Every structure is written in structure tokens, then in C-alpha cells.
Amino acid sequence: MHYGALLRRLPISIDPNSHVPIYQQIVDHIRRSVAAGVYRPGEPIPSLRQLALELLVNPNTVQRAYEQLEREGLIQARRGLGMFVTENGAVSALTKSQAAVYSAFTEGIRAGKAARMPAQRIRTTFDRAWDDTNRGATEES
Amino acid sequence: MAETSSRLAIETDDLTKRFGGKTAVDHLTLRIPVGTTFGFIGPNGAGKTTTIKMLMGMLRMNGGQARVLGIDVSTDPARMKQRVGYVPELHFIYRWMRVTEVIGFCRALYDQWNDRLCAEVLKLFELDPNKKVKHLSKGMVVKLALLLAIAHEPEVLILDEPTSGLDPLIREEFLDSVLRTICERQRTVLFSSHTLSDVQRMADTIGIVYEGRLLAECATEELLVGTKRVRAVLRDGATPGEPPAGTIWQRFERREWLLTVRGFSPDTVAYLKAKYPVDSVEVFDLGLEDVFKDFVKGRRASA
Numbered sequence: 001m002h003y004g005a006l007l008r009r010l011p012i013s014i015d016p017n018s019h020v021p022i023y024q025q026i027v028d029h030i031r032r033s034v035a036a037g038v039y040r041p042g043e044p045i046p047s048l049r050q051l052a053l054e055l056l057v058n059p060n061t062v063q064r065a066y067e068q069l070e071r072e073g074l075i076q077a078r079r080g081l082g083m084f085v086t087e088n089g090a091v092s093a094l095t096k097s098q099a100a101v102y103s104a105f106t107e108g109i110r111a112g113k114a115a116r117m118p119a120q121r122i123r124t125t126f127d128r129a130w131d132d133t134n135r136g137a138t139e140e141s
Numbered sequence: 142m143a144e145t146s147s148r149l150a151i152e153t154d155d156l157t158k159r160f161g162g163k164t165a166v167d168h169l170t171l172r173i174p175v176g177t178t179f180g181f182i183g184p185n186g187a188g189k190t191t192t193i194k195m196l197m198g199m200l201r202m203n204g205g206q207a208r209v210l211g212i213d214v215s216t217d218p219a220r221m222k223q224r225v226g227y228v229p230e231l232h233f234i235y236r237w238m239r240v241t242e243v244i245g246f247c248r249a250l251y252d253q254w255n256d257r258l259c260a261e262v263l264k265l266f267e268l269d270p271n272k273k274v275k276h277l278s279k280g281m282v283v284k285l286a287l288l289l290a291i292a293h294e295p296e297v298l299i300l301d302e303p304t305s306g307l308d309p310l311i312r313e314e315f316l317d318s319v320l321r322t323i324c325e326r327q328r329t330v331l332f333s334s335h336t337l338s339d340v341q342r343m344a345d346t347i348g349i350v351y352e353g354r355l356l357a358e359c360a361t362e363e364l365l366v367g368t369k370r371v372r373a374v375l376r377d378g379a380t381p382g383e384p385p386a387g388t389i390w391q392r393f394e395r396r397e398w399l400l401t402v403r404g405f406s407p408d409t410v411a412y413l414k415a416k417y418p419v420d421s422v423e424v425f426d427l428g429l430e431d432v433f434k435d436f437v438k439g440r441r442a443s444a
Contacts, residue, residue: 016338019426021362049324056316057342058178059324064362114423 014055022057026065028100034074035093039085045075047082072096148175150210150297150329151196157204158191158353165191167353168205173346175296176327180334180344180361184437188353189333190230193301196331197227210296223252226290230301232282234274240285241270244292251293259292262318280311287315291322298322300332304339316342337429341365347429349436356436357403361429368432369405370425373398376418385412390439396420401427401435 014025030045039045048066052059066083069075074092075083086092105126112122151173158166166188173179181189194200196207198218207214212221234243240263248254263270266284274282283303290298298319304312316339322328334340340347340361347364349356357364368389374396375381381393387404398417402409410422427435 014342016341017428017430019365019428021365022341023362052320052324053317055342056313056320058320058345060177060345061361110423114421 014057016057022055023061023065023068026051026055026057026062027068030065030069031074031093031096034085034089035097037090041085041087041089043085044081045083045085149173149208150175150177151179151208151331153192153196153205153207155205156192156195156202156207158188158195158200159203165353166195166202169350169353169355171348171355171358173329173331175329177345178323178330178332178343180340180347181331181350182334182337182340182347182433183350187350189350190301191353192350193299193331193333196299197225198222223293224296226293226295226298228283228286228290228298228300228303230305232286234282234285234289236275237273239271239273240268240277243274243285243289244270247289248292254293258294259288262288262291265318266314280307283307283311283315284318287318291318296328298328298330298332300330302333302335304334304336312336312339319343337433341429349433351437351440356440364432365427365429367405368401368403368427368435369409370427370431370435371400371402371405371409371413372421372423372425373400373413373417374420374422376420379418381417383416385409388439390435390442401432401439 014022014029016022018025020028030039033039033045045066046054048059048062051057052062055062066075070077070083072092073086074089074096076086078084108126109122112125117125149172151171153169153171156166156169156171157164169188169192171179171192181192183189191200195202196209196214198214198221202215209221210224212224214221235246238246244259244263248259266281266288268277268281268285268288274285277285287300287303290300300319303319304315307315319330319332320343323330330343332340332343344361346358347361348358359367371385373381375398377396381391381398384391384400385402385408387402387409388400389403390401392399405424410424413419413422
């Protein structure tokens with residue numbers, strides 16, 4: 001459910017009251033920014049200090065987020081220059097975003113099962129949500 | 142590198158303080174590594190300020206030990222204070238002095254004092270050097286206290302509820318300044334706070350204290366990710382018994398058994414399903430505020 005909440009928030013802001021750890025929120029944010037093409041392969045992402053002060057969070061937390069993104073192959077360090085998006089960073093960001101979508105759906109399915117909804121009703125609910133989202137998008141544009 | 146990260150900035154062993162018959166701090170053992178930020182949370186009267194005062198050598202302990210940067214605080218507090226910055230809960234700044242006089246007064250207490258940094262922060266905080274302390278707003282007094290705590294470039298910064306009673310804008314400026322000092326060098330920060338959103342922003346590690354004891358000391362992320370609320374709906378007639386391992390709080394009403402479990406894993410759900418006739422078991426994430434409250438409520442209930 002929290003992914004939905006994250007998508008609707010301003011692009012650069014974290015929720016210090018959320019159950020999602022701040023480091024995870026930063027990971028999600030950078031990943032989404034790369035998937036959306038804000039930062040392209042070969043381009044730098046904000047420095048530790050810059051992001052820590054912008055989001056008002058501990059620089060150690062930003063560092064942990066960057067370490068995870070580096071392990072995932074989304075970004076890599078260039079000595080003395082900071083962190084840069086890798087060549088296949090955009091592809092990797094898309095794959096991970098898919099995982100986020102999967103987990104959001106899983107959460108919805110669990111909520112439906114807990115309310116003893118039959119599978120068919122969960123599916124029609126998905127279709128309705130899909131239609132509503134599309135309608136919302138066309139109304140906005 | 143491994144050696145640096147394992148060095149401790151603050152360590153206490155069985156730290157104990159009694160006021161008359163009441164134990165304010167009860168065998169508190171803390172380990173705060175160099176370069177980390179420790180968020181100290183607990184209800185009012187839990188022993189946070191008493192602990193901090195003992196660390197600052199301002200209160201004599203009844204038992205145990207405390208070292209800050211390896212220096213025993215009860216034998217050598219003066220040497221320790223040269224390397225520590227402290228923002229107390231109540232600001233003991235002479236109200237009749239002008240800002241510039243207070244700075245001169247404090248400057249004389251330290252072997253080392255960075256005039257340039259002092260001037261920079263003064264400007265950043267928009268503190269008027271000629272104003273008397275008694276004419277400053279509450280937010281300005283807190284900023285002055287922070288300036289006095291960082292101008293001697295301490296390795297450790299201890300803040301006792303620094304943002305309580307500040308408006309959101311001044312709180313943001315204050316956090317920004319603390320973060321700048323953390324960014325600049327490998328500085329260790331211990332701060333107590335009731336503003337849990339600030340704790341979540343700032344702290345690498347969180348210590349939950351209640352009745353002078355440490356209920357939990359754990360990485361902020363681990364505390365959030367590893368603590369879950371579980372809701373088991375029991376079949377008619379069934380009653381709860383032994384809760385799963387790690388349960389810190391529980392409540393049973395009608396058919397609903399609510400549990401808050403620390404160190405949650407799929408085993409928690411498997412245990413409930415195997416041991417009790419359940420209709421359903423659901424798992425929910427918790428924010429820091431709920432985690433904190435459940436730790437304290439659970440402890441109260443078991444006392």
C-alpha cells in the first residue's frame with residue numbers, strides 16, 4: 001500500500017512518520033527517478049551531503065541507500081566525483097519498479113482474502129481501479 | 142576501517158542513579174560507536190536527562206561506569222568536556238549578558254575555539270550579537286545554545302530534547318545545522334527527543350528507555366522493518382495462550398488477538414496457525430510512534 005502513497009507524493013520529499021525506513025524511501029526515490037529518466041546513464045546523482053541536507057536526514061542513511069543501489073548495479077562510484085548512473089541502470093530500475101508494483105498488488109490481494117473476497121471479486125476490483133486510474137489521468141491532462 | 146567503526150564514543154556499563162528510594166537509571170548499558178547518531182527516546186521521567194547529566198559529569202552515579210571518548214566521566218570530567226558539546230534541556234545561559242558576552246565567556250572555558258565557525262553560525266542563525274539573552278525568543282536561545290555547543294568543534298554532541306517547543310521552521314533550521322556538523326566530520330551525536338519524526342530522520346540507532354532501563358537498542362531500520370503488528374482472528378470459543386516469540390504487547394477482544402512482535406518472521410505466523418484455531422492471520426507494518434508506544438505499554442502491562 002505504501003508504494004501508492006509514495007507515488008502520489010512530491011518527487012523529492014520523505015515521510016519521517018512512515019513505517020517505510022527512510023533509507024528505503026531514498027532507494028525507491030532514486031530508482032524511480034532513474035526509471036523516469038530524471039537521471040540518465042552516465043549522469044551523476046546528488047551527493048550525500050546535498051541529499052542529506054535537502055531531505056534533512058542523517059548522511060549515514062543516504063550512504064546506506066546509495067550502497068544498496070550500488071549493489072543492485074543502478075549506480076557506481078567514480079573516485080572523487082561521486083555516484084553515477086550505470087549504463088544499464090535504467091533497465092535495472094525498471095525491473096525493480098516492477099517488483100514494487102508486484103508487492104503493492106500482493107498487499108491488495110491479501111487485504112481482499114482477509115475480507116473473504118472470492119478471487120473473481122478481487123479481479124473485478126483491480127479492473128475498476130485500473131479504469132479509474134486511467135480516467136483520472138485523462139481528466140488531469 | 143573496521144577498527145574505526147568499532148571504536149566507541151560513548152559507553153556505559155550498569156549505569157545506576159537513585160534519588161532517595163527511587164531508581165531513576167537502572168543498570169543502563171549503552172554502546173554508541175564513533176560517527177553514529179543515537180536517538181534516545183522514552184516517556185517523561187524515564188531517565189533520559191539523568192543519564193545525560195551523568196554522562197556530562199554533572200550528576201554523581203550510584204553504580205556502574207560511563208566513558209565518553211574513552212575518558213571516565215567521573216574521574217576526569219574536565220578533560221572530557223573539552224571534546225564534547227552539550228545542549229541541555231533547560232538553557233543555563235546568563236540572561237543579562239549580551240550574545241557577544243556569552244560567546245566570550247564560553248570561549249574562555251575551552252582550549253580550542255573556532256572563531257570563524259562561530260561567526261559563520263552566528264550569521265546563519267541571524268543572531269544579533271548585541272542583543273541581551275533575556276530579549277531573545279525561545280528559538281533564538283536554542284540556536285545560541287547550539288552555537289555554544291559546536292564552536293569548540295567537539296567530537297561528540299549531546300542534545301537533550303533540543304527541538305521541544307520550537308516551531309516547525311526553527312526546528313528545521315536547527316536540524317539542518319546539526320546535520321551540517323555531522324556532514325563535516327565524523328561526529329557522534331546523542332540526542333533525546335519526543336519528536337519521533339525527528340528521531341527517524343536523524344538516528345542511526347534508537348534506544349528506548351523506560352523506568353531507567355533500556356527496553357531496546359537497535360538500528361532504526363531494523364526496529365521499523367522487524368517489528369510488526371499481527372492480527373489473528375480466533376474461531377468461536379478459542380482463547381489465546383502463550384504468544385509467539387518476540388511478542389512485546391498483546392490484546393484480546395471478542396475474536397481478535399492483536400500482537401506486536403519484535404523480530405517478526407514467517408515463523409511467527411506459522412506458530413499461530415499451528416498452535417491456535419485461527420480463521421485468519423494478518424500482518425501490518427508499524428510506524429516508529431506505534432513501535433515505541435507498544436514497547437512501553439507492553440512493559441507497563443507486564444509489570
